[in-house]
Amino acid sequence: MQKEHRLTDKRDFQRVFHHGQSFANRYLVIYYLKNRNSEAFRVGFSVSKKVGKAVTRNRVKRLLREAFRNSSDQIKESYDLVVIARPSAAELEYESVVQNVHHLLRNMERPDAGKRKPAPQRTNSPGAQDKQGERRKGVR
Template structure:
C-alpha cells in the first residue's frame, strides 16, 4: 500500500477517534470519518502490545494492509479509516482477517 494511502500522524488518528464513527466485531474495530475533499481513502492500522510480540503484531499489520490493497478499488474514496486489531486476531490467518475486515466495511457501507 502506497504511503499516500496511510494515516501516520498521531493527530490524524486522534481526529478520527474523536470525530468519527466506529463499528466492531470480535476481531477488529474500525473508526471512520468522511472527508469530502479527499481524492482517495486513507488507512491507519493499530495493533496494541497486548496482542503479542512484535512478530505477531507485524504479521497482523501486514495482513490488514494486504487486505486493504485487495479491496482498494471498491472502497469509497472520501474516507479516513482506522483499524484496531483485537486479541482474537492473533490466531487468524490472512483469509480470516480479510473476511472480518470485509464484514465491517460492508456493514458500514464503506464499500
C-alpha cells in the first residue's frame, strides 16, 4: 500500500474512533471519518492478540492490506479508515477477505450507514409498571 494511503499516527486512530462512525460484519469492523485535509483515503489496521499468534495476526494484516489496495477504486472520497479484525477473521482466505471488505465499503457509502436504529417502543404490558420502580407484592 502506498505511503499516502497509510494511517499510522496514534492521534489519527483516536480521532477516527472518537469522532467517526462504524460499521461491522461478522469478521471485520470499520471506523470511518471524512478527511478534509487529504485528497486520498488513508487506512490503518488493528489486529488484537485475540486473533492469534503473531504469524496469524500478520497474515490477517497482509490480506487486509492487499484487499484494500485492490479495492481502492471503490473509495470515492477521502476518508480515514480504521479496520479492526475480529478473532474469526483468522480463518478467512483471501477471497473471503475481499468480499468482506467490499461489503463494508459498499455499506459505508450508504446514507444511513453508521446510524443507530431506534430502540423499540415500550408497550403497556402488565410488567411494564414493575420496571418503573413499583414493587410487586411478595417480592423483596
